Amino acid sequence: MVEKKAIIGTCFNLDNSYANLSDIFFTRQNPSHVPSPKLVALNYSLIKSLGLDAKFLQSNEGVKILSGNDILEGSVPLAQAYAGHQFGHFTMLGDGRAVLIGEHITPQGERFDIQLKGSGITPYSRGGDGKAALGPMLREYIISEAMNALGIPTTRSLAVITTGESIIRESYLPGAILTRVASSHIRVGTFQFASRFGNVYELKELADYTINRHFSNVADKENKYLSLLQEVIKRQAELIAKWQLVGFIHGVMNTDNMAISGETIDYGPCAFMDVYDPATVFSSIDIQGRYAYGNQPKIAAWNLARFAETLLPLLHTNEDEALKLAQKEVSSFAELYKSSWLSGMRAKLGIFNEEAQDKLLIEDLLSMMHKHSADYTNTFSALTFDKREDNALFSSIEFNRWYELWQERLTRQPESKESSIQLMKSSNPAIIPRNHRVEEALEAAVKKGDYSVMDEFLDALSRPYAYSKKQEYYSTLPEPSNRSYRTFCGT
Structure with missing residues (x-):
């Protein structure tokens, strides 16, 4: 392993509260060294909101940190452990190609995870190389920024670094690392991991940490774990309704891809629907249509039922009573979702x-x-x-x-x-990241090294309700030959 150099910098204000949890929840892990890091995308609006220094991030020192070649002093890099149901089947998972370098505290006192995605092998890689290709990382950058502009809770992308490596997928592709910013990376799958592989004390530790980090308003409730379940269900109902209202299809709604914070996370084979069809599927691996557009609310309810199961030991000392409490709350999802969706659809019709x-x-x-x-x-x-x-x-x-x-x-x-x-x-966007325009931007960047197409696209996407003349180009439909669209995970 290449020894990492500790960098003293004033850009990030790092804390490492997740590293204070029991060791079962993570493995300390440095990012892999990359041969020739180069900054190709930097999110200036996010930099401003986080109170970071753009000049520092553009510097050689900043690029070394964003690539994982150097570690900020005070950082405790780690890969998080989690499990999950993937297409309905439970399995052990974890950060197989991502490292959390710490939690940045903004000048306003907000806490955000700073994670390097595509940063190399971890103990959870399960035979993978831990790397990422440039195309999928730029894709996540584009889609997550579009979602943010649409007013949909989401993780965001701070930067994309090319690594100077060629990685093997269906062919040799340029390697890249994406710096992802999230309220946290705690997932339904994190709780499933604690429930299956930990003990009740570790489960309670995770629940308490989650409440303190995301739901401090319920910390003093008589049954705070029941309140935690209620809050998570409410946020997910609102989130999925927002997805449906703009035609967003996540593609892989596995339980490890549902963030407890209520943010959209893990932009793999996601896409936006053109022609309205509830059966729309873009993911190449979703053969049965489990995660089709019209199924997303049902899948969210299913995932939340799995979350509720993990909390049973904390909800009540009597197992039957705990089950009743959980079932009641999970059953509330349908009405909460319906209310949010109807409200949004009314607005779309004035x-x-x-x-x-x-x-x-x-x-x-x-x-x-x-x-x-x-x-x-x-x-x-x-x-x-x-x-x-x-x-x-x-x-x-x-x-x-x-x-x-x-x-x-x-x-x-x-x-x-x-x-x-x-x-x-204000409810009907003039522009979404249409699939053929996303591919147009990615092809120019990946194959030609031309990022101007992506930059112009991002600029148009940043004001989706503007109905500007410039946005007309991006609202045109694809040619019929481009409508059989498929997306891939990029792993």
Whole structure:
């Protein structure tokens, strides 16, 4: 192992609270040395919000830290242990290609994990090389920044470093490391690991740590572990509703890919839906469609049931009573999700108040969109500006009937027509990271070393509700030959 040099820097304000947990939860692990690190992407807006120094991160010293070649003084690098259900099958997992270098404390006192993804082999690599290719790391950078701009809780990408290595996947690919920023990397799978491989004291230790870090508002509750379950369920219901409202498909909703904090995490074979179809699957490994767009709420509920199972010893001393408490809370997910989704869909249609028939109005529109293969994002954009395009949906008799019912519905609220339009503009993005535009940016960067395409794309994605002239290019649909799209994990 190459000896790491400790760097004294004023850029990061590091703490290592996770390293204070029992040793079962992690393994101390330095990142691997890389031969020729080069900074190719740096997130200036994130740098500002974290109170970091862009000049330092661009310097040779900063690049060495972002590549893992040097370690900041005070850092305790570690790989986290976790388990999880992958496509329904339980297995032991862990950070197989990522190292947590510490927790940055912002000037406002907020705590964020700083993790190097693609930083080499760890004890949890399970035969993998621990490395990452440039394309998937840039993909995570693009999609996570788009999600953040859309107002969806997410991990974010601070930087991408090329390593000067060639790594083997389906061919030789340029290696890269992504610096990921997260509220934490505690997952449902972390609790599954504690429940299966730890003891009740270690499970309680993890739960207490999670409460103190993310849910301090429930720390003094009579049954704080029940409150923890309630809070996690609530956040996930809101998160999945936000995914559905913009047509985002995660691709691998394994329990190890569900963050307790309620952030979207692990952008592997994810993508955004063009044509509305609940059965849409992009992931090359999701042969059965387990994680299709329309299944995401059900899978979230299933994952939360697995989380609730881990908490049973903490919920009540009587196992039957603990099970009843857990079942009651998990069953609440469906209604919480439905409420969040309906609220969001009303906003997409300019509806402020609530009526019992709103759900039917929304479902009828979606059914027509599915029948006529309408683009999800562009349909709502067209409705926002009342610009019905010349397509099968808008030309149909059934849509015209629906349109009249919708317009009548808008009259049954005190808000003005202009207020409804403004609500729709703030709820229906003009731009999403469409798959063919993502690939366009990645091809220019990876194959040609041209990052200007990605930079312009990111700039347009940073204001998704602007409806600017520049965004029209990114809202165009792919050619028919590009619509059979598949994504890959990149591992």
